[in-house]
Amino acid sequence: MKHLLLGIIFVTGLVPFASAAQLDASILYEDQVVEPSFEFLRIIYIEYPEGGEIAQQLRGDMDTISFDAEGDDTIKLVTLLNENLESIPSNAKVTDAKLKYQATLHGNPSSAVIEYKLQIVPTITNHIFHQEDQKSTIDANWRGILIEGPAIIQTQYGEFDINNPRSALELMIPDISEKLQGVEILEIPLIDAGGIKELPLSRWHSLFDNTAILPGAIEYKYTGKNVITHYSMGECTIIIGVCNDREWMEEVDLDKQYTIRIIESRDDAVIAIEGYVDSTYVGELEVFHTSLKKLGENEAFREDQFLVVALYGMAMLGVIGAVAMFVLSNKKLKRDKTQGQTGIDPAHLRSYETSGSSGSYKTNRGESYLITDGKSKMPL
Numbered sequence: 001m002k003h004l005l006l007g008i009i010f011v012t013g014l015v016p017f018a019s020a021a022q023l024d025a026s027i028l029y030e031d032q033v034v035e036p037s038f039e040f041l042r043i044i045y046i047e048y049p050e051g052g053e054i055a056q057q058l059r060g061d062m063d064t065i066s067f068d069a070e071g072d073d074t075i076k077l078v079t080l081l082n083e084n085l086e087s088i089p090s091n092a093k094v095t096d097a098k099l100k101y102q103a104t105l106h107g108n109p110s111s112a113v114i115e116y117k118l119q120i121v122p123t124i125t126n127h128i129f130h131q132e133d134q135k136s137t138i139d140a141n142w143r144g145i146l147i148e149g150p151a152i153i154q155t156q157y158g159e160f161d162i163n164n165p166r167s168a169l170e171l172m173i174p175d176i177s178e179k180l181q182g183v184e185i186l187e188i189p190l191i192d193a194g195g196i197k198e199l200p201l202s203r204w205h206s207l208f209d210n211t212a213i214l215p216g217a218i219e220y221k222y223t224g225k226n227v228i229t230h231y232s233m234g235e236c237t238i239i240i241g242v243c244n245d246r247e248w249m250e251e252v253d254l255d256k257q258y259t260i261r262i263i264e265s266r267d268d269a270v271i272a273i274e275g276y277v278d279s280t281y282v283g284e285l286e287v288f289h290t291s292l293k294k295l296g297e298n299e300a301f302r303e304d305q306f307l308v309v310a311l312y313g314m315a316m317l318g319v320i321g322a323v324a325m326f327v328l329s330n331k332k333l334k335r336d337k338t339q340g341q342t343g344i345d346p347a348h349l350r351s352y353e354t355s356g357s358s359g360s361y362k363t364n365r366g367e368s369y370l371i372t373d374g375k376s377k378m379p380l
């Protein structure tokens with residue numbers, strides 16, 4: 001089962017996302033811990049006019065800083081995450097965390113582009129409220145982690161605030177970072193998955209995947225004995241919400257006027273859970289109800305499940321209509337063969353020539369007219 005979930009997440013990871021925060025997680029019934037992957041992405045543009053001092057410094061410049069951290073180096077981060085989970089609120093606890101950080105600078109002709117990618121993989125426990133008889137109640141509020149202040153990590157660059165984008169600028173372009181000290185949008189925290197929690201689970205898409213339990217699935221290296229339910233924030237619709245990009249812009253006057261711009265897409269998340277799953281609330285907590293057994297007929301029908309049934313119903317109606325048309329056409333063809341040719345009997349038609357010669361070349365063309373009761377019906 002774990003191989004199946006990891007394979008699903010790997011395929012998902014091949015899709016290029018531009019979301020501000022991206023969550024990929026899998027929850028297995030027998031595991032008491034979950035290790036979700038949170039990715040925080042951001043792109044900052046420093047737009048400079050021709051002839052500006054910053055343009056001369058940044059144009060053609062390229063630089064990258066990157067590092068990994070785990071264990072003792074992330075103890076402070078674990079503390080900050082737990083403080084945030086208590087305030088959400090969530091019963092889940094973080095016991096460990098791994099992270100990957102990368103910031104890249106590209107000095108283009110008209111602007112400098114700084115790309116940030118921060119991945120945090122916390123080890124979460126205590127997220128299961130109750131579990132018995134192949135059923136579980138699982139805390140889902142942990143999906144919206146957020147850190148507002150500094151998150152200091154010990155790295156090869158020294159102490160580094162992974163939550164403040166300016167930290168990378170101070171290493172890559174310290175002189176320009178000093179000139180941009182008054183630009184507040186350069187310090188908007190990176191670790192913010194609040195948008196993933198803001199959208200209630202009742203508005204997410206859910207889909208049962210029974211691949212693992214199909215006969216012969218093991219031949220294709222799918223392992224496991226239970227269905228998987230995928231929860232996804234889904235595409236932007238009127239029901240789910242309009243997915244406008246978020247944009248921040250700030251102008252600063254130095255030797256010339258420079259524009260600092262940040263553009264981010266809506267947060268995105270996919271959570272794969274073993275078993276049949278539905279969502280509800282327990283007090284302030286939003287939770288998953290899971291069952292390894294098939295849901296009973298009397299259990300609630302989710303809106304998106306109704307939409308799936310409706311779509312399949314429409315498809316079946318189309319198939320039935322096509323079969324009916326085929327049957328009718330086939331009957332008519334057989335009836336025509338039995339009755340023979342229909343229409344005007346060729347014995348009542350007479351032909352006449354309508355074309356003349358052209359030099360030595362003659363084209364034979366003609367038409368026919370109807371004879372009835374021995375009388376000609378030749379057209380005039």
